[in-house]
Amino acid sequence: QVQLVQSGAEVKKPGSSVNVSCKASGGTFSSYAISWVRQAPGQGLEWMGGIIPIFGTGNYAQKFQGRVTITADESTSTAYMEVSSLRYEDTAVYYCARDMGLSHAMDYWGQGTLVTVSS
Amino acid sequence: DIQMTQSPSSLSASVGDRVTITCRASQSISSYLNWYQQKPGKAPKLLIYAAFNLQTGVPSRFSGSGSGTDFTLTISSLQPEDFATYYCQQSYSAPRTFGQGTKLEIK
Numbered sequence: 001q002v003q004l005v006q007s008g009a010e011v012k013k014p015g016s017s018v019n020v021s022c023k024a025s026g027g028t029f030s031s032y033a034i035s036w037v038r039q040a041p042g043q044g045l046e047w048m049g050g051i052i053p054i055f056g057t058g059n060y061a062q063k064f065q066g067r068v069t070i071t072a073d074e075s076t077s078t079a080y081m082e083v084s085s086l087r088y089e090d091t092a093v094y095y096c097a098r099d100m101g102l103s104h105a106m107d108y109w110g111q112g113t114l115v116t117v118s119s
Numbered sequence: 120d121i122q123m124t125q126s127p128s129s130l131s132a133s134v135g136d137r138v139t140i141t142c143r144a145s146q147s148i149s150s151y152l153n154w155y156q157q158k159p160g161k162a163p164k165l166l167i168y169a170a171f172n173l174q175t176g177v178p179s180r181f182s183g184s185g186s187g188t189d190f191t192l193t194i195s196s197l198q199p200e201d202f203a204t205y206y207c208q209q210s211y212s213a214p215r216t217f218g219q220g221t222k223l224e225i226k
Contacts, residue, residue, distance in 0.1 A: 035215070037163075044206065044217055044218075044219050044220045045155075045157075045163065045206055045208070045217040045220075046217065047208075047213075047214050047215040047216065047217065049213075049214075050213075059213055060214075061120075061213070061214035062120075062214070063214075095162055095163075097162075097163075100165075100168065103151065103153065103168045103169040103172070103210060104151065104210035104215065105153040105165055105168035105169070105174075105208075105210060106153070106155075106163075106165060106208075107165050107168075107174065109162035109163060109164075110162065111162060112162055
């Protein structure tokens with residue numbers, strides 16, 4: 001059974017960076033894409049970007065290009081997402097999720113990581 | 120970017136009702152349309168992938184249809200555990216945009 005376990009909640013100051021991890025177990029990590037999706041309080045879901053670990057290059061929604069970096073470590077089956085230059089509006093729950101294959105639907109999700117940006 | 124528009128934004132229904140939620144894409148996405156259910160404080164759960172394929176373990180009262188730009192999610196007989204927010208998502212091209220969500224509430 002595939003499991004994605006994310007790192008814990010973070011409180012960050014505006015202008016700083018945050019790094020969220022997503023450790024996979026129970027499946028083949030390298031060949032499935034991992035996406036990152038965020039949800040601001042009371043709002044909908046927003047796809048930020050993703051990575052296929054075996055290829056190692058992230059692709060990003062234009063909105064996040066240059067401010068978000070997605071990486072993966074095949075040796076530890078862990079994906080990472082760094083958001084820099086944090087703004088108050090980056091306060092959200094951040095989820096990682098696994099692409100299930102050709103359909104690119106996301107079948108397994110992490111539990112979510114709350115990132116709060118506050119001075 | 121492909122825009123996804125769901126309707127309605129909210130819906131009140133009773134246990135046993137048949138409910139349909141629609142999702143429209145701003146351009147053709149073939150059958151690259153997925154549906155998710157989300158309950159408060161929980162991660163989304165995949166219900167339907169590639170427009171009409173039921174994810175393993177999802178009850179058969181859920182069904183999906185459509186192709187191109189217009190899609191529907193149908194719940195044939197609402198159960199108490201179905202009251203949640205539902206999102207469509209296109210996986211045809213990046214960024215893989217979501218609809219704004221449909222909140223299904225108890226009447």
